[in-house]
Amino acid sequence: MTVHHTAQLNGVKQHYVVAGSGPAVLLLHGWPQTWHEWRHVIDALAGDFTVVAPDLRGFGYSGKPASGYDAETYAADLAALLEHLDLHDVTVVGHDWGAVFGYVLAAAHPERVSALGIVEMALPGLGMMEQAMAPVADGNFLWHMGFQSVPDLPELLIAGKERPYLRWFFEHFAYDPSAITEADLDEYVAAITQTGALRAGLAVYQEFFRSAEQVKARSATPLDIPVRAYGGEACxxxxxxxxxxxxxxxxxxxxxxxxxxxxAEERPDFVSDLVRDLAKG
Structure with missing residues (x-):
């Protein structure tokens, strides 16, 4: 059974869900999602693991403060959550921006993280993500990384059109668009239309260059824990x-x-197996 919790940690309200028992697994969502993206993976893992899936700062039912949307601050949020739950030797798996924050968490707090999974994200600050932002035909490039980094204007243009805007991403960047149902889209639209949520989610992109510098700085010390990284064939x-x-x-x-x-929604079987493989060490 998935149980919801809320705690005030690192100066922000953190909402998170916990399911199962056993070795600890931390699942980190991306934009424009919430803990909900892990629902199938949680169901598959809860029989063998203690699975923790937070709503990151600015998302879902977590707080949406005016600042703190860079990678190092997110890593500090997550370290505070692990300390609050007294979890060590945690297998961390992140998707999209959650993978960036998971990487920085692992680099900053090696005493807590035993293995890292990176799913469908190119880490910024290393040159390769930046190349993927260069324009190509038919919109098949990461145009939104630049657009959403502009202060104020994206919120002005997206507000009131959140559903078709999110639908474009869920369809365009999918292999199997049916994996995100209308009910799931309802969930994500409800989350992003909460007061302050659109602003907060876009703030992650406005901090892109700061987070990129943080990743670049951390990369000078290579991780020496098991790391698995996978991208989808259609993305x-x-x-x-x-x-x-x-x-x-x-x-x-x-x-x-x-x-x-x-x-996590198109191939929850694969992602669940990835977690199990990492947790085995």
Whole structure:
């Protein structure tokens, strides 16, 4: 059974869910999602693991303060959550921006993180993500990374159109668009239309360059824990592993077949197996 909790940690209200018992697993969502993206993976893992899935600062039912949307602050939020729950030797798996924050958490707090999974994200600050932002035909590039980093204007243009805007991402970057149902879209639209949520989510992109510098600085000390990195065949593909190997040269992984960006929902079987593999050490 998934149980909801809320705690005031690192100066922000953190909402998180916990399910199961056993070795600890921390699942970190991306934009524009919440803990909800992990629902299928949680169901698959809860029989063998203690699974923790927070709403990150600015998302879901967590607080939406005016600042703190850079990678180091998110890592501090997550370290405070692990301390609050007295969890050590945690297998951390992040998707999208959650993977960036998970990486910085692992780099900053090696005493807490035993293994890291990076799913469908190219780490910023290493040059490869930045190349993927360069324009190509038919919108098949990461145009939103730049657009959403502009102060004020994206919120003005997206407000009132959140549903079709999110639908475009869930359809365009998917291999199987049916993996995100209308009910799931309802969930994500409800989350992003909460007071302050659109502003807060866009703040992650406005801090892109600061987070990129933080990742670059951390990459000077390679991770020496097990790292697995996978991109979906219909989205980032091998780019995810390439950027992971820039911060953890021994990282393994590759491409998830029949999968786009939304791996935890398109291929929860694969992601669940990835967690199990990492947790085995």
């Amino acid at each position: 980032l593909g091998g780019l995810t592993l390439a950027t992971a190997q820039a911060v953890a040269p021994a990282a393994e992984g590759g491409v998830i077949e029949r999968c786009g960006h939304w791996a």
